[in-house]
Amino acid sequence: MMLAPAPYLLKDVSVSQVMTQVCIALVPGIAAYAWLVGPAILVQLVIASLAALGAESLMLWMRGKPLALFLSDGSAIVTAWLIALAFPPLAPWWLVALGTAFAIVVAKHLYGGLGQNPFNPAMVAFAVCIVAFPALMSQWPSVGLQLTTGDQIDVIFGLAPRVDAMSGATPLDALKTALKLGDGDIDVAHLLSNQDLYGNFAGRGWEWIAAGYLLGGLWLWQRKTITWHVPVAFIGALTLISGALWLYNPGQFANPLFHMFSGGAMIGAFFIATDPVSGCTTPRGKLIFGAGAGLLAYVIRVFGGYPDGVAFAILLMNLGAPLIDLLCQPPIFGMKDKS
Amino acid sequence: MLMNLFKFKGGVKPPTNKTQSVTLPIATAPIPSRLVVPLHQSIGGTPRPVVQAGDKVLKGQLIGEADGRISAAVHAPTSGTVVEVAMHVQPHPSGLDALCVVIAPDGQDEWIARTAVDYQSLTPEEVRARLQQAGVVGLGGAVFPSHGKLTASKTVPMEELVINGGECEPFMTCDDMLMRERGEEIVRGAGIFRNLLQAKKVLIGIEDNKPEAIAAMRAAVKAAGEDFEVVAVPTRYPAGGAKQLIRVLTGKEVPASKRSTDLGVQCFNVATAYTAWRALAHGEPVVSRIVTVTGNVHAPRNYDALIGTPMDELLDLAKPHPDTDGIIMGGPMMGFLVPNPQAPVIKATNCLIAHDDRLFPPKPPEMPCIRCGACAEVCPHELQPFEMYWFARARNFGKTQEYHIFDCIECGCCSYVCPSRIPLVQYFRFAKSEIWAREREKNAADGAKARFEFKQEREEREKAEKAEKLARAAAVQAARKAAEAAAAAAAVGEAPLPAAPGPETASAAVDAAKDAKKATIEAAMARAKAQREAVQPKNVEALSNARQKEIDEIEARRQAARMADAAGPAPTTPAGGKAE
Secondary structure, eight states, X not given: OOOOOSOOOOOSOXXXXXXXXXXXXXXXXXXXXXXXXXXXXXXXXXXXXXXXXXXXXXXXXXXXXXXXXXXXXXXXXHHHHHHXXXXXXXXXXXXXXXXXXXXXXXXXXXXXXTTTOSSOHHHHHHHHHHHHOHHHHTOBOOTTXXXXXXXXXXXXXXXXXXXXXXXXXXXXXXXXXXXXXXXXXXXXXXXXXXXXXXXXXXXXTXXXXXXXXXHHHHXXXXXXXXXXXXXXXXXXXXXXXXXXXXXXXXXXXXOHHHHHTSTTHHXXXXXXXXXXXTSOOSHHHHHHHHHHHHHHHHHHHHHSSSSOOHHHHHHHHHHXXXXXXXXXXXOOTTOTTTO | OOOOOOOOSOOXXXXXXXXXXXXXXXXXXXXXXXXXXXXXXXXXXXXXXXXXXXXXXXXXOEEEEOOSSSOOOXXXXXXXXXXXXXXXXXSSTTOOEEEEEEEEEOSOOOBOOOOOOOGGGSOHHHHHHHHHHTTOBOTTTTOOBGGGGOOOOSSSOOOEEEEEEOOOSTTOOHHHHHHHHHHHHHHHHHHHHHHHHTOSEEEEEEXXXXXXXXXXXXXXHHHHTOOOEEEEEOOOBTTTSHHHHHHHHHOOOOOTTSOGGGGTEEEEEHHHHHHHHHHHHSOOOSOEEEEEEEESBSSOEEEEEETTOBHHHHHHHTOBOTTOOEEEESOTTTOEEOSOTTOBOOTTOOEEEEEOTTTSOOOOOOOOOOOOOXXXXXXXXXXXXXXXXXXXXXXXXXXXXXXXXXXXXXXXXHXXXXXXXXXXXXXXXXXXXXXXXXXXXXXXXXXXXXXXXXXXXXXXXXXXXXXHHHHHHHHHHHHHHHHHHHHHHHHHTOOSSSSTHHHHHHHHHHHHHHHHHHHHHHHHHHHHHHHHHHHHHHHXXXXXXXXXXXXXXXXXHHHHHHHHHHHTTSOSSHHHHHHO
């Protein structure tokens, strides 16, 4: 007779369910991405997924872990998708594959695998690749670049030459560069009026992708897969600092709405900073973590040398997460007056 | 009737599965062929057996006498003959045996002479003693002797008495049915508790998934003419936990480090109140209890079963399906699979659930923790289970205590929601038992150390006394020498000062002797101390307060060194030298 311990009832939840929900929540953003920027992103998602599963299998085999159990947990797929969505959509296939493999092998398994990694693997991949391949990681498709799906795939697989037209900057980066070159003479409002590059409140096209992430993120919150703390703190801090500087000098600093819907802010706030493994877990810790990431993301993207600051901001906060949690332990039942 | 309810954080809502076993009224289980009555059925001291093999006993006759203040008497559940007083298997996860009185029933079910008392004419002390003698213990499952909970704090007035009809465990309906059918006796029992504790208010909390019980209890309160409040509390496991129910009804949070009476509140299960009333008003000790028999059975039902009834016999009454592969005692959240189905029903047995894989699917494989925090969200004591798990797994038990592992009530909410299917509660039980084991070991080691130190101190004292004796002898000798010298000088007659030298030399000799004595004692003490310092570190084990000890030792060594320096230059034969 078996003598398993109580409880004998278990809620119908699993790691793969959690990961599947995250993937589903990414779908609106991905759909907008494929529609507005190009279906190449779907190819990149496949490349990253295959690379992730390959690297995961290899590492699981080397570590002597059950393959089927861990491959089906879905965590590698989430990492892969976040990498594909963070990389330029026309990046060569090997770059995406390399980044993903690095994330799985080094950032995840060398630290102990699922649940043990101190840094978000997708962000590690992004940081490593932007440092190692700065040129390739900065080639974003220029607006107005009308490539057919076939051409996009050819570019990814190196069957077609990478032409200048493909190496535009992101709307966020373009604004920063223009402001720097203008040396105080160019007005943000004037730059944002460029209808080719900018849409209603942020980068043209990109703003709706960010809106898609927001939608998916709200769904995750509604499903209680994530709590409100990190996204609210992230976006709140980003709004506060960008709003303060925008009020101080609207000519040189873009408004909070622009920052919210530009670059990786939305996907970072809802999908990456909310990663429980590398982030904070206590309620107050989550608020500090989110606010810190939002603040750093702004500082790096506006004053730093990189096109966006979300990845570095989150990695920096990952570094502090254990300490933040230690200092933010909530009082327990019956001990609230004492502490 | 409307009152302001408080909330407790966390909790889960597993499927309740309660409706199956409330369709039929409580039935009296037939007397089984044999009763095995364990003597140790409550928290506290093990009752002493007062019968032996061959004795004829009547129903309700004392068979085990309460041992100590926290202990409760045990009685024969029916009339018959004592077959043996021997070790038998217990309904405990360990599957260990304990001392039991085995009774062969005679089928007469003949009571002892029962004497009802008017408890209001007794002193509180007498009432508590009667409850102890009647074996009244907490029937919610914790089986703490009730008389031990019926003394109010001397400093804090008793505001609320909470009567727990929460019954939040899935499948379990014994309290529900008891409230429906015997509500008035519960209310009368609660009245006894109220009087003993001088509680200002009595609140009867019942989960709102038991509307019949709520209605029955309201009617019972009215019939008894009491002013108790019957409160429907939201159904959410573990709302029936004592601390959670107290929180919901009064807003008070009782931490693990405090007694609820310190906060002016006390809590009893409805069945406990019922048995207290039966004990006083009918003279009936606790010899049976209501047990829900449910799960993978044909006819789930509540039975009034005699204590000592073999579980399999009781389960058979509900006709278990053939694929039943075990019996869970208690609810599915906090109960356990009994290692041996012949284990007897005891006072803590509120529910028997026939186990099978359809109702309770085997647990999927354990995955690594992804720190999702779901466990922390549902923990009713607002702990961080994933952190405790982390440290328990790493055997870092000090850290588990920093994360308040002893505030864990093992309700199982964390295990229930864990997406990685980690048996968190098991890790916590493991950590707790390890900590207890280490503390026991440490206490033993501390005792040994204290004995060793005492011995050393005695040896030192003896040595010092010996040194003192020697010094005294030396001083006497020196004084004698000085006197002799003075006498010799006087005899020679060359002294210019005739009388003076005698006393002067004598006093100098005495001073010298004193100094010498002091120095010898100091030297001896320093030697002994140094010796002890050299020995002691070996005896200090790497225990939780090892660090403190280390600091103490360093300090002591430093002092010893200082003393040795001071005493060091003292000559070994000081008396002669200084006398000159």
